[in-house]
Amino acid sequence: MWLGTRCLKKMKKKAIDGTGSCPQLRAFTLFEVILLIAVFGLLVGVAVPNKIRADQNADVNRCRANLENLEFAVRKWAAKEDVTDGSSVTLQDIQRFTGKELPRCPLGGEYILVSVGEPPRCSTAGHGLLERNE
Numbered sequence: 833m834w835l836g837t838r839c840l841k842k843m844k845k846k847a848i849d850g851t852g853s854c855p856q857l858r859a860f861t862l863f864e865v866i867l868l869i870a871v872f873g874l875l876v877g878v879a880v881p882n883k884i885r886a887d888q889n890a891d892v893n894r895c896r897a898n899l900e901n902l903e904f905a906v907r908k909w910a911a912k913e914d915v916t917d918g919s920s921v922t923l924q925d926i927q928r929f930t931g932k933e934l935p936r937c938p939l940g941g942e943y944i945l946v947s948v949g950e951p952p953r954c955s956t957a958g959h960g961l962l963e964r965n966e
């Protein structure tokens with residue numbers, strides 16, 4: 833139980849000379865409890881939206897990294913198979929070439945490959961490779 837510093841001083845004084853008295857043990861008042869809940873609510877109100885936004889940004893960045901790896905694999909496949917830009921390519925071609933399971937969009941989007949030289953896309957809105965400033 834919480835004791836105020838004033839009460840503790842009185843208790844010490846009583847222990848020394850027997851005159852101090854502590855009228856009652858003090859608990860939290862309703863105002864203090866409401867204030868504590870309000871401060872806690874404010875902190876949660878700030879932290880939760882930031883956590884959600886950070887998770888969404890992480891998913892977008894993970895998808896973007898997958899698309900970059902996929903684009904790189906397409907370029908390697910095209911070079912090895914001597915395929916020219918503009919030729920059609922499928923995810924199966926790339927999976928057969930790499931021999932591994934292809935990465936998936938963290939939010940369940942489908943990766944779309946159209947042709948060699950064209951960057952791969954994700955079907956989820958907001959996911960995609962960054963524009964290149966060349």
Ligand SMILES: [Zn+2]
Pocket residue numbers: 895937938939941954955956959
């Ligand atoms: Zn995606």
